[in-house]
Amino acid sequence: MSAFDDLLAFQRQTEALSSVAERLGWDQETVMPRGATEQRSEEMAAMESVLHERRTDPRIGEWLDAAKPETPAEVRTVELITRDFTRSSRIPARLAAELARVTSLAQGDWAEARANEAPDEFLPTLDNVLMLKREEAAALADGGDLYDALLDDYEPGITGAEVARLFDAMRPRLVALRENILGAENPPQALKGHFPHDTQIRLARACATAFGYDWSRGRMDIAVHPFSSGRWQDSRITTRVVETDPFNCLYSTIHEVGHSSYELGIDEDYAFTPLGRGVSLGVHESQSRIYENQMGRGRAFTGWLFDRMHDAFDGLNVADADAFYRSVNRVTPGYIRTESDEVQYNLHIMMRFxxxxxxxxxxLDVTDLVEAWNGRFLKDFGVSVDRPANGVLQDVHWSVGLFGYFPTYALGNVYAGCLNAAMRNAVPGLDEALASGEAEPGVEWLRENVQRHGGLLPPRRLIAEATDAEVGPEPLLDYLDEKFGRIYEL
Known part of the structure; x- marks a missing residue:
């Protein structure tokens, strides 16, 4: 065997073990007994120790030096393994294991504090996580910017300064659109009523099926914070149910189907290699957001959904499919990021960033975080946070150490805006298919132009090649202006 073959064989086992570790995380968030948190934290730490040892094995360096990649896929594989080897080698094994242990425990602490509306119960844990993440960032940055080092884990090739410039460019149009909408004279009617749990789940499964979710390689469960997990032949989704708000469940489901379908749509030849997963969190989010918003919240698909909800719940308080479409896209200054409308969602991300x-x-000290959050939220959204679960405790990300993750949500929206413009040109009959509950034409276009490539191309190059255009925020902002201008008669 060649050095490249040896490298791939070793990497295959590492990827398989990483998938097992991810499955442990899925289990913890869905079906694990609440009393097993401490045991799970030790299991996660042990798995991370094994993975870190493999990722920093000196033989990887030797194989990389001797490898002679020939095809573009082989060259990119070597590039990604080199990147992972370099980053992992900078992190002490002790730190890697401690981060896995502490963040596993912190998930439980966050969930408990959120349920108790008690941030003081969680902030000491968060402070410990933050201390470890700063240590990790310092090891990775090698004298550079700490935040950039963490951001590079989720969106390779972009810096915090670049993100800040992008957000500064987007914010004025978003704020102006929101102000015009909130001042409109004829806002959409809110959907109201009682929507039973089991009926919502049945409809959520129907929506997932409409968007091509492969139930033979996936499943759906309930979680406090919806997420997807897995890759290759096993990618699972979760959702949550609020019996006064069915859109929470239905659109969380469609969103996670977008994530999961990305993993399931990657070329099967890339399985158990670095190419066999989404190339970045921003690209990942582009798939979930374009499924959820540009396709799922469009007039065509909401017409199909209206008929099914009207039958499932014995009528709705909105008169017809047009009123239902407006209700789905209603803009209100709510607290929760995951429930936010398309206009305000990026403003939530900018605040967290x-x-x-x-x-x-x-x-900013952790002890001042609640005050900082509440003050910034009031400034940005004009509403005072009413309780911690609607404020600083609403997101799981910081508890599990995902600093640098949040901006990828807005980057995903930007990428989705670019992809939507290209997809609409390439698939002129898409709305006709969506109106019959069939998203396959759009899903197939995304699979061919984005998903199948996995990690083959860097993030922005992938989007640029898929759209044959420069990546920027204008397609997203133009789409929002046009869509909500019509809905609110601006």
């Missing part, structure tokens, strides 16, 4: 940059840089 600024706060977590300050936390990592040491400009």
């Amino acid at each position: 600024d706060l977590e940059r300050d936390l990592i840089a040491g400009r």
Whole structure:
């Protein structure tokens, strides 16, 4: 066997073990007994120790030096393994294991504090997580910017300064659109009523099927914070149910189907290699957001959904499919990021981005985080946070150490805006298919132009090649102006 073959054989086992570790995380968030948190934290730490040892094995360096990749896929594989080997080698084994142990425990602490509306119960844990993440960032940054080192884990090739410039460019149009909408004279009617749990789940499964979810390689469960997990032949989704708000369940489901379908749509030849997973969190989010919003919240698909909801719940308080479409896209200054409308969603992300940059840089102490969050939320959204679960405790990300993750949500929206413009040109009959509950034409276009490539191309190059255009925020902002201008008669 060649050095490249040896490298791939070793990497295959590492990827398989990583998948097992991911499955442990899925289990913890869905079906694990609540009393097993401490045991799970030790299991996660042990798995991370094994993975870290493999990722930093000196033989990887030797194989990389001797490898002679020939095809573009082989060259990219070597590039990604080199990147992972370099980053992993900078992190002490002790730190890697401790991060896995502490963040596993912190998930339980966050969930408990959220249920108790008690941030003081969680902030000491968060402070410990933050300390470890700063240590990790310092090891990775090698003298550079700490936040950039963490961001590079989720969106390779972009910096915090670039993200800040992008957000500064987007914010004025988003704020202006929101202000025009909130001042409109004829806002959409809110959907109201009682929507039983089991009926919502049945409809959620129907929506997942409409978007091509492969139930032979996936499943759906309930979680506090919806997520997807897995790759290759096993990618699972979760959702949550609020019996006064069926859109929470249905659109969380469609969103996670987008994530999961990305993993399931990658070329099967890339399985158990670095190419066999989504290339970045921003690209991943582009898939979930374009499924959820540009296709799922469009007039065509909501017409199909209206008929099914009307039958399932014995009528709705909105008069017809047009009123239902407006209700689905209703803009209100709510607290929860995951429930936010398309207009305000990126403003939620911009707030979190600024706060977590300050936390990592040491400009903001954890003890002052609640006050900083509440003050910034009031400034940005004009509403006072009413309770911690609607404020600083709403997101799981910081508890599990995902600093640098939040901006990828907005990057995903930007990528989705670019992809939607290209997809509409390439698939002129898409709305006709969506109106009959069939998203396959759009899903197939995304699978061919984005999903199948896995990690083959860097994030922005992938989007640029898929759309044959420069990546920027204008397609997203133009789409929002046009869509909500019509809905609100601006």
